[in-house]
Amino acid sequence: NAGVTQTPKFQVLKTGQSMTLQCAQDMNHEYMSWYRQDPGMGLRLIHYSVGAGITDQGEVPNGYNVSRSTTEDFPLRLLSAAPSQTSVYFCASSHDGNRGELFFGEGSRLTVL
Amino acid sequence: EDKVVQSPLSLVVHEGDTVTLNCSYEVTNFRSLLWYKQEKKAPTFLFMLTSSGIEKKSGRLSSILDKKELFSILNITATQTGDSAIYLCAPWGAQKLVFGQGTRLTINP
Numbered sequence: 223n224a225g226v227t228q229t230p231k232f233q234v235l236k237t238g239q240s241m242t243l244q245c246a247q248d249m250n251h252e253y254m255s256w257y258r259q260d261p262g263m264g265l266r267l268i269h270y271s272v273g274a275g276i277t278d279q280g281e282v283p284n285g286y287n288v289s290r291s292t293t294e295d296f297p298l299r300l301l302s303a304a305p306s307q308t309s310v311y312f313c314a315s316s317h318d319g320n321r322g323e324l325f326f327g328e329g330s331r332l333t334v335l
Numbered sequence: 336e337d338k339v340v341q342s343p344l345s346l347v348v349h350e351g352d353t354v355t356l357n358c359s360y361e362v363t364n365f366r367s368l369l370w371y372k373q374e375k376k377a378p379t380f381l382f383m384l385t386s387s388g389i390e391k392k393s394g395r396l397s398s399i400l401d402k403k404e405l406f407s408i409l410n411i412t413a414t415q416t417g418d419s420a421i422y423l424c425a426p427w428g429a430q431k432l433v434f435g436q437g438t439r440l441t442i443n444p
Contacts, residue, residue, distance in 0.1 A: 265434040321367040326377035
């Protein structure tokens with residue numbers, strides 16, 4: 223089982239560039255989410271989705287866009303990268319977006335110069 | 336606003352010691368609370384707690400939830416160097432899993 227797959231694992235951007243972090247899951251989970259993790263900050267929710275065609279903002283949504291056209295995929299777009307977006311990003315999915323285990327991808331380390 | 340506070344933020348003990356990690360929370364529409372262990376990479380799932388007073392156990396780890404006082408604890412007995420990690424507490428509230436800052440646990444041989 224592949225589980226949750228994120229690409230790329232590492233990326234370096236210049237300020238102002240755009241990019242998309244890809245996330246795919248093969249567990250038929252309705253709920254998917256994106257977190258960023260910075261030192262000493264735990265994981266902070268960026269955006270989440272409870273099903274295809276439905277997305278909502280989390281705690282730190284500014285500077286990020288998402289879409290959910292299929293159950294499997296939940297890409298995260300950085301429209302104009304800033305150094306403050308340097309972080310480790312995790313995509314995660316769950317069968318139940320209210321109580322169940324959240325399954326994580328391996329993470330993507332993004333550096334913005 | 337959802338809030339999760341873990342304590343202590345950092346803990347250093349000797350191998351064989353017993354540790355207790357604390358988590359207090361305030362979230363809208365609480366449903367369950369999860370504990371994760373994070374080493375170098377992504378968090379790995381430890382426990383899901385939904386009912387007060389029922390202890391969940393897995394080997395040397397155990398956890399309990401108090402929904403009236405809004406806290407949970409994670410106990411690790413007979414600690415080993417492999418227990419060194421960041422431990423994250425996360426309650427589900429209104430379709431959001433809200434993470435605390437984590438407790439960084441270091442076990443010295």
